[in-house]
Amino acid sequence: MTNEINLVDEYDIAIVGCGPAGLSAAINAAIRKKKVGIFGSEFCSPKLHHAPHIDNYLGLPEMTGDELRQRFLAHVKKMGLKIKDSKVTGIYPAADGFTLQSRDTFYQTKSVILATGVNTVKPIEKELDYLGRGVSYCATCDGPLYKGKKVIVLAYNREGLEEANFLAEIAEEVIVVSQVKENDARGIRLAEKIKQIPGKPVAILGEMWSTGVKLEDQELKADGIFIIRESVLPDQLVPGLNVSNQGIVINRECATNIPGVFAAGDCTGLPYQLSKAAGEGQVAALQAVKYLDELKNKAKKLATV
Known part of the structure; x- marks a missing residue:
């Protein structure tokens, strides 16, 4: 990291990825009144865009993948949320949470949700x-x-x-x-x-x-x-993150081995299903909210001692 930090924004929850898991996490965190930052790419969820039809998403049968993708984006827009076209290259522990790096720009956040999708990056030998x-x-x-x-x-x-x-x-x-x-x-x-x-x-x-x-x-x-490359390996993006050959290791609460870092969707492994991604996004958001609320309560108790 550079010595001079260009810190431009601070968030309660930073979400890395703008596919179904990331967008589901974003709207749920926003409903719980948390300041949310969504970091994505110029074109969110190309995998969903290319799906010719979706028949197994509850309540919305016979839709094309792109029709559903557009609904997701419209929902996010209606919530007043914006997606930053920024590639996050590093997430580092900081005094009050984490610092996200995107080139020479840095963002501060109290918690992180990783929703980076399936990572097909294969490092070359000795990389x-x-x-x-x-x-x-x-x-x-x-x-x-x-x-x-x-x-x-x-x-x-x-x-x-x-x-x-x-x-x-x-x-x-x-x-x-x-x-x-x-x-x-x-x-x-x-x-x-x-x-x-x-x-x-x-x-x-x-x-x-x-x-x-x-x-x-x-x-x-x-x-x-x-x-x-287009993306960074999860354990290189977040040093110390526990990753298996299936994906990022999480528990039932979508929490990783690093307190304050959660993960959802295809990046956590099989099955690679739309409903699973959206569901994990919601779980990750609610658990991140719970984590932040617990931190706030602990701070209050310490202040009264």
Whole structure:
């Protein structure tokens, strides 16, 4: 995290994800008079959007997925809630809850609900071993460490190309290995000093510190490596979070192993069902409200001692 924090908003409950679980959590938390922040993407719930028909959502038969998605969004809008088009790259413990990081912007919240959906991200070999030791997921955060040095950007989305341009203002040399589809990259012009190398990354190279990237047909050397994807692995998003090979580990109250952090929907594992996601979103919101109310009561008791 950077030394200078640009703190723009404070919430009672921050919800990461704007699919059915996240939106269900948002409206339930708002009904309970909590200040809610919803962090999503430019297009909420593409999985639901692409469903040709939904027949098993109670009370709303014979609807297309997008019709139901539009109803969810309209409900949220009617509640006066807005979705921030912000990718959260880190959630860290703070004095009064948690700090959420989105590039160089930080948000304060008393509790968190993770509703990030199914995570299909598969780290390349040795990626997690070198995270924080030359490998980073945030160019804005760690870019200044590589002033005058050589860096590699593994770009899996449009944001990766934008971050490469940012790094070109700092680093001496920038190499981009892009996995971005041509349509998604349209309109982005890379800085002249950036060198693009085709190939598929398969591993991070290094000893005590990362020294480069192995592609299928060659090896690239650099002082730092930035990996920019659409989403961050849950246990990297929230350090210390208990995650199994099925998803984020929760109890019946949708609570994780970290007090104040809850999870709901597909990110908690099977079954990947709409009703389950919406139901867990409600449970997570009500339990987050209960958690906040208990904190408030404890503070009052301490104040009267």
